[in-house]
Amino acid sequence: MKADSERAKAHEGNTLKEKIWRVIFLSDSGSSRWFDITLLILIAASVLVVMLESVESVAAQHARLLHGLEWGFTILFTIEYALRIWVVRQKKKYIFSFFGIVDLLSILPTFIDFILAGSGHFIIVRILRMLRMFRILKMAEHMGDAHVLINAIKASRPKIAVFIFSLMAIVCIEGTLMYIIESGVNDGFNNIPQAVYWSIVTITTVGYGDIAPVTILGKMLASVMMLTGFAIIAVPTGIVSAELNREVKKVSMDHRHCEGCGHDGHDTKALHCKMCGHTL
Structure with a gap:
């Protein structure tokens, strides 16, 4: 969700950190709007990949492609999550906020799935894979009127x-x-x-x-x-x-x-x- 003008004033400046903050958290420039649009497309595509993985015939035929796409999305969302933590002033408040938890849930299952792969915890792995559907909640974060x-x-x-x-x-x-x-x-x-x-x-x-x-x-x-x-x-x-x-x-x-x-x-x-x- 975008911050208001008062919060923007508190972050005014020309440093790299402040520029990234403006792109991620504001919508007052073309670059920030493109950032939101790009993220919405990535979120929709990643949710589609999770859905396709549940179709056995598709998963068997395109396993390598789906696996590669999943890791690609996870890496991008991890970079986004790390940047958000880096640029915000109240890091703890963001991490434990609703959208902070959603951002974490969008990347955590893939890493845990990688750690538990082949360990025999099939039910846990299956649940974790389905938890990636939480990414769809990230869409609300990048829609200006969602609030x-x-x-x-x-x-x-x-x-x-x-x-x-x-x-x-x-x-x-x-x-x-x-x-x-x-x-x-x-x-x-x-x-x-x-x-x-x-x-x-x-x-x-x-x-x-x-x-x-x-x-x-x-x-x-x-x-x-x-x-x-x-x-x-x-x-x-x-x-x-x-x-x-x-x-x-x-x-x-x-x-x-x-x-x-x-x-x-x-x-x-x-x-x-x-x-x-x-x-x-």
């Missing part, structure tokens, strides 16, 4: 928590009702956890079809749950959308103060104060 969405989700947490708790209560109650109605005549509802599983699948409108009610009352309750599911899907979307709209408005607001009336919060392209008409 707007992240802030909107953070602001939505209390409301979403209430929604999830309410949803859990609904599926538990409806699952228990289905168990009472269907048990004894339907093997798919032979216990409450199984009935709750069916309730979750139904209310989210997934509908695997592995379990289905057979009684009239059970089908009626299932119909109500399906219709309820459509309404439930819209709730978290509406919550996040409302917060996202607020965040977008915050970003789009200009904090210039009018010399005539002192009002702020103008549009970024405004030439005159919206309250008194004074030239900004």
